Amino acid sequence: MNENLNKYKGVIPAFYACYDENDGVSEERTKNLAVYLYEKGVKGLYVGGSSGECIYQSIEERKRTLKYVAEKMKGKLTLIAHVGAPSTKDSVALAKYASELGYDALSAIPPIYYKLPESSIYTYWTKIIDSTELPFIIYNIPQTTGYNLSINLFERLLENKKVIGVKNSSMPALDIERFKTIGGNNVIVFNGPDEQYVSGRLIGADAGIGGTYAVMPELFLIAEEYVSTGRFADSRAVQREINNIIIALNSLNGSMYAVIKQILKIQGVNVGSVREPMSPVIEDDLAKIEEIRDNINQAILNFSS
């Protein structure tokens, strides 16, 4: 692995949108969550992606989140700014801003909503990449964007030396193997699906970025330790627990992020709720959410010994 890429190797939580009680971006809560995750020992933060509710926020709000995280964590954690927005213009504005703030790398989803040809997707990503000196991580998440990164476009993008990696959230582990095989040691491949962290790492992912890490960073750090030290049976056991928890997080009335934020709140890290149209948690689910939180803590205890 290229030396410069070592700072990306590890568990990198996707950072959440942190709101005040009036659905506004909260400086204090954003900084508190950043510090909380830093103290857990994660490698870096992926700021302003799906978990950051990027699509529901104004560019101004996204800039504020990028700024608050950088103010607290620059030089302490590897900071990746997700700058994908519906228009190229807004994405480039965010990219330039993240670069001024001292982020380590940029990342972006492909264009959304309209089904654009690959030539437009190539141009979109390239304009973001060309707008700063920062390295770039492609974000492939076909479930939400409707576009699945082709090998052809991946190879074309890799011709640009600023492209250092891909965060792959498609479900086939095969995609991770292909991207790693094609990219080799000069490219870092991030596992996307948290439910397949262990499989992703074994088939070629160098690291992981995920939306549920922040509610149970300990478990992903343990899974990573087991994988990297060859304790495969143990790593499977942790993955099973993680999956039980993710399934539970998705089994209630509120959106997964609302449930996660409720758990963080019980843990003493209040980051508010989710922005509509995502649904908040409902009163009737609060006891079940406590139970999920207890299960997370029990799993951490079980695997820490």
Ligand SMILES: CC(=O)N[C@H](C=O)[C@@H](O)[C@H](O)[C@H](O)CO
């Ligand atoms: C589709 C999607 O949002 N994928 C996220 C990013 O890769 C994951 O981290 C999920 O949040 C996670 O795997 C839970 O399903």
Ligand SMILES: CC(=O)C(=O)O
């Ligand atoms: C990984 C993820 O959930 C994000 O893009 O924020």
